[in-house]
Amino acid sequence: MALSLEEVSIRLDGHTLIKPFTMRLEKGVIVTLMGPSGSGKSTLLSFIAGDLTAPFNATGAVTLDGRNLDGLPPEKRRIGRLFQDDLLFPHMSVAENLLFGMPRGQQQARHAAMTAALAEAGLAGFAERPPHTLSGGQRARVALLRSLLASPGAMLLDEPFNKLDADLRAGLRDFVFRHIAARDIPCLMVTHDRADVPPGGRLLLLGRGEVRDA
Amino acid sequence: MARTLRRLTPAQGALPIIVLWALPLAASVLMLLPAIAEPDAWRQLQSHPQLWSALVLSLATGGGASVLALLMSVLVLAGLDRSRALPQLQALAAAGLALPHLAFAIGFGFLIMPTGLIARLIEGGTTPPPWVTVQDPWGLSLMLALALKELPFLLIAALAALARGDGTGRLTQERRVAASLGHGAGSVWLRVVLPQLLPSLRWPLVIVFVYGATVVDMALVLGPTQPPTLAVVIWHALNHADATVNGMGLAMTLVLTSVLAALVATTLLLLQVTLPRLRHWLCAGPSLLAAPRGMAVVTGTIAGLLMLAAILLLALLSVTPRWPYPALMPPAVTFAAWTTLGSSAAPLWLSLLLAAMTALVALGLALLWFETQPEGRDRWLIGLALATLALPQLAVAGGQYRLFLGLGLTGTLPGLFLAHLTPVAAYVLIILQGPYRAFDSRYMMAARSLSVPASTAWLQVKLSLLRAPVLTAAAIGFAVSMAQFVPAQLIAAGRYSTLPMEAVTLSAGGNRPLTAAFALCLAAPPLAAFLAASLLGRPRWR
Numbered sequence: 001m002a003l004s005l006e007e008v009s010i011r012l013d014g015h016t017l018i019k020p021f022t023m024r025l026e027k028g029v030i031v032t033l034m035g036p037s038g039s040g041k042s043t044l045l046s047f048i049a050g051d052l053t054a055p056f057n058a059t060g061a062v063t064l065d066g067r068n069l070d071g072l073p074p075e076k077r078r079i080g081r082l083f084q085d086d087l088l089f090p091h092m093s094v095a096e097n098l099l100f101g102m103p104r105g106q107q108q109a110r111h112a113a114m115t116a117a118l119a120e121a122g123l124a125g126f127a128e129r130p131p132h133t134l135s136g137g138q139r140a141r142v143a144l145l146r147s148l149l150a151s152p153g154a155m156l157l158d159e160p161f162n163k164l165d166a167d168l169r170a171g172l173r174d175f176v177f178r179h180i181a182a183r184d185i186p187c188l189m190v191t192h193d194r195a196d197v198p199p200g201g202r203l204l205l206l207g208r209g210e211v212r213d214a
Numbered sequence: 215m216a217r218t219l220r221r222l223t224p225a226q227g228a229l230p231i232i233v234l235w236a237l238p239l240a241a242s243v244l245m246l247l248p249a250i251a252e253p254d255a256w257r258q259l260q261s262h263p264q265l266w267s268a269l270v271l272s273l274a275t276g277g278g279a280s281v282l283a284l285l286m287s288v289l290v291l292a293g294l295d296r297s298r299a300l301p302q303l304q305a306l307a308a309a310g311l312a313l314p315h316l317a318f319a320i321g322f323g324f325l326i327m328p329t330g331l332i333a334r335l336i337e338g339g340t341t342p343p344p345w346v347t348v349q350d351p352w353g354l355s356l357m358l359a360l361a362l363k364e365l366p367f368l369l370i371a372a373l374a375a376l377a378r379g380d381g382t383g384r385l386t387q388e389r390r391v392a393a394s395l396g397h398g399a400g401s402v403w404l405r406v407v408l409p410q411l412l413p414s415l416r417w418p419l420v421i422v423f424v425y426g427a428t429v430v431d432m433a434l435v436l437g438p439t440q441p442p443t444l445a446v447v448i449w450h451a452l453n454h455a456d457a458t459v460n461g462m463g464l465a466m467t468l469v470l471t472s473v474l475a476a477l478v479a480t481t482l483l484l485l486q487v488t489l490p491r492l493r494h495w496l497c498a499g500p501s502l503l504a505a506p507r508g509m510a511v512v513t514g515t516i517a518g519l520l521m522l523a524a525i526l527l528l529a530l531l532s533v534t535p536r537w538p539y540p541a542l543m544p545p546a547v548t549f550a551a552w553t554t555l556g557s558s559a560a561p562l563w564l565s566l567l568l569a570a571m572t573a574l575v576a577l578g579l580a581l582l583w584f585e586t587q588p589e590g591r592d593r594w595l596i597g598l599a600l601a602t603l604a605l606p607q608l609a610v611a612g613g614q615y616r617l618f619l620g621l622g623l624t625g626t627l628p629g630l631f632l633a634h635l636t637p638v639a640a641y642v643l644i645i646l647q648g649p650y651r652a653f654d655s656r657y658m659m660a661a662r663s664l665s666v667p668a669s670t671a672w673l674q675v676k677l678s679l680l681r682a683p684v685l686t687a688a689a690i691g692f693a694v695s696m697a698q699f700v701p702a703q704l705i706a707a708g709r710y711s712t713l714p715m716e717a718v719t720l721s722a723g724g725n726r727p728l729t730a731a732f733a734l735c736l737a738a739p740p741l742a743a744f745l746a747a748s749l750l751g752r753p754r755w756r
Contacts, residue, residue, distance in 0.1 A: 051390055074393035075502060081394040087387050091409045096497040100405070101395025104499035150395045150500070 002026050003048075003154045003186040008060030010040050010047060018044060020060065021211040023204075025154070025186035030177060032197045033190045034214075035206030041190035045156045048188070049081055050074040064153045080152030082160040082176075086143040088131035094118070094142055095127035101150030117145050121175070137168040144176055148183055155180055157189035161196055173198070227586025231579040235639045236598055238632055242613035243605070249468055255461035259469070262462070264441035269473065272444040275353040275437070276427025277477075279360035283422060284415075286361065286513055287368040291376075291411075292403040293510020296389070303514065304373055305748065310366030310521055312689070312744040314697035316714050317737035319432040320721055320729060321524030322359045323348045324531055329539055331527055342539055349439055356437040360426045362517050368418055375414035376407070378648070385410070396500030403505065405496050416482070421603045424474055428606035431699040431714060435721050444470050448608055452615070452704065464612050471609045525737060531730035551727035555735065562735055565696055565713040568634050569739065573691035576639040577684065583643075584650045596647055599640035610636060611701040618705055625707035633701040638691040645690060649683035682751035689747035693740035 002024055009020040017040035025031050035041050047058040051074050062069045069077050088097050098114045118124055121141050131139055140160070147155065160176065161169045177198045180187050189196065197203050203214040249255060259265065294303060325331050328342040337343040347355050379385045385407065392402040428445045437443050444466065451463030531537070532551050534544035555562075583595065602610060614633055615624065623629030653676060661671035677684065699714035706715070713736045720729040 049390070049394060051393065073398070074390070075396050075398050075500070077394075078396070079394060081391060083387055083391070085384070085387065087384075087391045089388060089392075089406055092496060096493065099497035099499070100392070101397070102497075102499055103396075110499070146395070152394075 002065060003188070004061075004063045005048070006061040006063070008044070008047070008058065008062070010043055010056060010058045012040075012043075013055045016209055017056075018206065018211065019209045023211070025188055027186050028181055028184045029202065030180060030187040030189060030198050031202045031204060033188060033204045033206055033211070034192060034194065034197075035190075037192065039206045040209075041206060042158050045081070045158050045188070045190060049079050049156060050077050078151070078153040080147035080150060080155045082143060082147060082155070082157045084159050084162045086131070086136075086139040088139055088143060088146070090131060093128050093130060094123070094134070097131065097142060098146050098149055101146060103151060113149065117149060121145055136164055137172060140164060140168075140172055141175055144179060148179055152185065154185055155183075155187040157187065157191075159191050159193075160189070161191070161193070169195075222582075222586050224586050224588075227582050228591075231583050231595070231639070234575070234632065235579065235635060236595070238614070238617065239598060239602060239610070239636055242610055242617050242636075245613035245616040246464060246468060246609060248616075249461060249464035252461045252465065254458050255465040258458065258462040259465045262447070262466075264447055265444070265466070265469075268441045268444040268447045269470065271353050271438060271441065272427045272470065273473070273477070275357045275360065275433075275443060276423050276425075276429075276474075278357045279364060279426040280419060280423040282357070282361035283364040283368055284419060286365050286517065287372060288408070289506060290365075290369065290510045290514045291372055292400060292408075293506040293508070294514070295399065295403050295407065295505055296386075297507070300373075303369065306518055307366040307369040307373070308744055308748065309741060310363070310518075311370055312693045312740040313363070313521065313525070314693065314714070314736050314740060315360075315363050315429065316431040316435065316697065316699060316717055317528070317733045318363050318521065318524055319359050319435040320717060320733040321528045322362075322520070323355070323436055323721075324527050324726070324730070325520070325524055326355060331523070331542075334540060334542055338540055340540060348436055351438045351440065353438050353443065356433055356443070357426075359432060359436050360429065362520055363432075364422045364426065365517055367422065368415065371418040372411060372415060375411055378414075379410055396502075398502040399505035400503035401501040404503070409496065417600060417604070420478055423478065424604055424606055427474055428470060428608055430608065431718055434718055445606070445608060448612075449700070452608070452612060464616075467606065467608050467612050471606055474606065525734070528730045528734045528737070532727050532734055535727055551725075551731040554728055555731045561711045561713050561716045561732075564630075564710060565736075566739060568630060568712065569692045569695035571631060572634045572638040572695045573642070573688045576635060576642040576691050577646075577688050579639060580642050580646050580687070584646065589651050592647055592651065595643060599643045602637060602640040603644075607637075607700050611704050614701060615704040624705055625709040627710070629705045630702065630710060630712075633705040634695045634698050636701065637698065638695045641694050642687045642691045645687040646683055649680060653680060685747035685751040689740075689743040692743045696736065696740050 004022075004024045006022050007020045008018070008022070009016060010018040023031075033041055033044070043052065043056050043058075046052045046056070048062050048069075050069065050072060052058055064077065064079065069079075088094070089100065092100065095111075095114055095118075098117065099110055102110050102113065115124075115127065118127055123138060123141065126134065126138070126142075131142070134142065144160075157176070161172060164172060173196065191197075204211055205214050290303070294300060323330075326345075326347040327333070328345040328347065330347075333343050333345060349355070376385065388406055389402050392406045393399075397405065427443075430445050430449045433443045433446050434449070437446060441447070448463045448466045448470065451459050451466065454460060454463070530544065533547045533549055535546070535548055535550060537544045584592075611633070614636070618624045618629050618633070623632065657675050657679065658671055661675045662668065666674075697714060698712070699718060702712045703715050703718075706712070713732060717729065717732045717736055720732055723729070
């Protein structure tokens with residue numbers, strides 16, 4: 001599986017935010033994109049996910065595993081996303097949050113997968129808890145599990161560690177990178193903290209509208 | 215003003231609203247209790263031949279209208295969720311909210327009656343079709359009119375709750391996540407938005423149900439007659455010359471209030487038991503269910519067109535003395551009705567005066583309270599305000615009548631003013647409380663740190679930032695006062711007449727142009743007030 005961007009460019013009210021660029025994200029690899037705020041990093045993720053809204057517009061092709069995503073709504077793209085906030089649904093328990101995106105199927109099997117994921121993440125026993133009773137670090141881990149249990153074909157991370165305390169960040173980075181690597185899917189992360197870049201990972205810089213390798 | 219406010223003790227700030235609003239209100243409700251101990255009244259009540267059938271009609275029309283209004287609002291909101299038409303929907307709903315129930319009922323009646331515009335459009339022929347629409351024995355036209363009129367109210371309540379939930383864009387982000395997890399827009403709305411919205415719709419729904427099950431003016435125009443709804447039976451009893459019949463009316467009011475309270479409590483309890491059983495459906499897995507956009511547009515358009523048509527028809531009828539059946543347009547136009555109205559305009563002026571005064575006084579009382587009281591004390595006042603709206607108007611006004619009779623306030627202008635202030639202040643308090651308490655007081659500190667006098671800071675910073683909710687509250691207060699029929703008629707005691715009283719009386723007679731002219735006079739000022747509030751309240755930076 002791979003995520004390809006071909007001649008993608010992004011414009012805001014007619015002026016170019018990101019000039020056309022092409023890249024290919026291989027499976028199991030996390031690519032980091034850094035740039036100043038307002039440079040269009042998050043907008044690029046919205047375009048890939050399929051929910052870019054006015055006044056932004058974009059051109060170019062996005063393909064996931066050879067499948068052209070052009071014109072597909074977000075729910076049909078199978079692209080998971082993590083944001084700065086965990087965005088766990090407040091009216092659902094931890095377990096219900098995890099089951100929300102898990103493909104339909106036999107109920108027992110779904111529950112078993114959910115329980116196993118929680119246990120592996122060191123969150124056994126948290127299933128019936130409402131999200132607000134968890135710590136920030138725990139919620140962030142549940143949010144990642146929720147994305148991955150939906151079996152995405154690729155992951156987009158939008159400054160996922162930004163709002164966490166410094167002492168939690170290292171642990172969570174490790175958790176996120178490990179889980180995404182285990183799923184063997186391509187992943188694009190935007191951040192403005194160089195410490196977020198996974199060791200040995202590819203780093204792209206976005207500046208003056210151009211995307212280039214660091 | 216701010217300096218004066220700061221010099222006031224909390225007790226001085228609270229006293230006006232307690233004396234003018236809270237105490238009369240509490241005393242009015244308590245005045246119902248003596249009715250429990252009047253054996254004659256209960257004997258009459260038990261032998262009343264229409265009691266049970268009228269009660270069933272009231273519950274059916276109120277309940278049916280609430281369910282219909284809820285279904286329509288859910289459909290419209292789910293279909294237009296995140297659409298660019300949302301601001302326009304909000305503006306339309308505000309206009310619909312401002313339209314008095316009675317004016318809409320009169321116009322709607324003219325629209326659906328066998329000789330009405332709809333029959334002319336779809337049936338034609340030389341004689342009117344044998345439709346049973348206005349005052350149909352099942353209360354269907356009343357139910358439909360109620361549902362249409364409550365749709366804007368539920369939409370406004372829901373949109374306000376959604377905007378609150380989305381204060382930091384949180385709900386928008388949650389929608390994004392849900393879509394990335396494979397859920398279509400319809401599924402996202404049902405599984406993520408609706409469950410978080412429903413709790414804030416609980417009170418609005420109770421208010422809609424109780425209002426629908428106890429409405430008098432609309433039921434007199436559109437409701438069944440043999441038997442009528444219980445509210446109408448009570449209404450005739452309260453206006454009867456015989457004091458024991460009045461007592462029976464109050465006893466019936468108690469029965470109706472208790473049945474409604476029991477029904478609301480049972481429904482809430484049932485929901486508490488059944489809703490958790492639906493939880494597994496929330497997390498059954500992704501569904502590509504799309505947003506019901508087409509159905510939402512159709513529902514919203516039909517509802518909007520019916521309301522618009524009702525008003526336009528009033529305008530047309532007010533200048534049409536004779537309009538023989540199959541003709542689609544009136545043969546001639548005269549302004550005779552408007553001339554008549556102009557020569558007997560006292561009710562119009564009285565209604566406008568009462569509406570302007572109660573809206574301003576209620577606003578002043580509310581601001582005085584919020585400026586001098588700690589937020590924790592709001593609970594009591596807001597509780598009382600919600601109770602005013604959730605109680606049948608007949609109960610509050612019936613008790614108020616007894617109270618004012620004892621105090622010599624019936625048939626007086628101060629009495630009329632206080633009777634109108636009761637619902638107006640309740641609405642103003644409920645609308646203002648949220649925005650006023652959410653105001654970030656650091657803006658005031660920032661202004662004061664720039665050596666700006668307190669009064670200037672209050673006017674130019676606080677009131678300026680809160681302009682939209684303050685103006686909305688005043689406009690709604692104005693509209694609510696204009697629409698009052700039950701308390702106006704009871705407290706006026708035949709010595710004064712307001713617009714709704716004239717309109718109800720006229721609608722029972724045969725003078726269509728004059729009825730339409732009065733109904734239009736009833737509708738226009740609230741609509742104008744809303745328009746003014748929305749134009750003046752627009753934020754500068756947009």
